[in-house]
Amino acid sequence: MTTTSEARTRRGGRLMLNKVPEVTIWFWVIKILCTTVGESFADWINMKLGVGLVNTAWIFTAVFVVVLGVQLRFKRYVPFPYWLTVVVVSVTGTLYTDILTDQLNVPLWISSAVFSVLLAVVFGVWWLRERTLSIHSVTTLPRESFYWLAVLVTFALGTATGDWTLELTGWTPGVSVLLPLGLIAAITLLWKFGANPVLSFWLAYILTRPLGANIGDWLASPKVAQPGEPTGLALGTFTTSLIFLGLILATVIS
Numbered sequence: 001m002t003t004t005s006e007a008r009t010r011r012g013g014r015l016m017l018n019k020v021p022e023v024t025i026w027f028w029v030i031k032i033l034c035t036t037v038g039e040s041f042a043d044w045i046n047m048k049l050g051v052g053l054v055n056t057a058w059i060f061t062a063v064f065v066v067v068l069g070v071q072l073r074f075k076r077y078v079p080f081p082y083w084l085t086v087v088v089v090s091v092t093g094t095l096y097t098d099i100l101t102d103q104l105n106v107p108l109w110i111s112s113a114v115f116s117v118l119l120a121v122v123f124g125v126w127w128l129r130e131r132t133l134s135i136h137s138v139t140t141l142p143r144e145s146f147y148w149l150a151v152l153v154t155f156a157l158g159t160a161t162g163d164w165t166l167e168l169t170g171w172t173p174g175v176s177v178l179l180p181l182g183l184i185a186a187i188t189l190l191w192k193f194g195a196n197p198v199l200s201f202w203l204a205y206i207l208t209r210p211l212g213a214n215i216g217d218w219l220a221s222p223k224v225a226q227p228g229e230p231t232g233l234a235l236g237t238f239t240t241s242l243i244f245l246g247l248i249l250a251t252v253i254s
Helices: 003-010 025-048 053-073 080-101 110-130 141-169 179-194 199-218 237-253
Strands: none
Touching: 025 053, 025 080, 025 141, 025 199, 025 237, 053 080, 053 141, 080 110, 080 141, 080 199, 080 237, 110 141, 141 199, 179 199, 199 237
């Protein structure tokens, strides 16, 4: 007799080994590094190279489609294409929110609400079709497709909520690092005491975006800035991107 799991696998095509790496401390370290690159590299291409926000978004949307196509072809987790996809999707998701804010003048609270609803819809459809949101069961093409769509929306949502928090508080990037870091620590503690692991994972995943972005802003921003602009360590967006890309490669390869 065919089980529900087997039937679903046949509808989704081939059965694969889990396509998401084991969630260890290194998973979160690399995720934060990727998020920092997403913030810094997007800013460098958009502002320093003068490509423009919309053109940069088009470029990275195309790159995202290509790298995601490569990632989807593998039958198991392979570190380099997986984390390359995370880096590219971090840049892409950041750009989508920046377009809404800087080009279309959409208030950040509206962007945060829209992306929250969109993420809920993605999770809802994913659950209705697969009956699981666990990243430990990303073993079919539909599940992996839902996974990457959710990741893209979490980056856009994390960008919107992170920028909105900065707008409301007026904190510097260095100080603002403490808020998502504290929330992630609280979620980890709740998970240790029995909170739902799937919900805990996705909440932490969203929060790593403002954490990594604030780290990137703090490193890249000048030590002395105009009133209302962030101050930091003056490494610049390009140098910050190179440093964190190097750290990602070193961590993935080791």
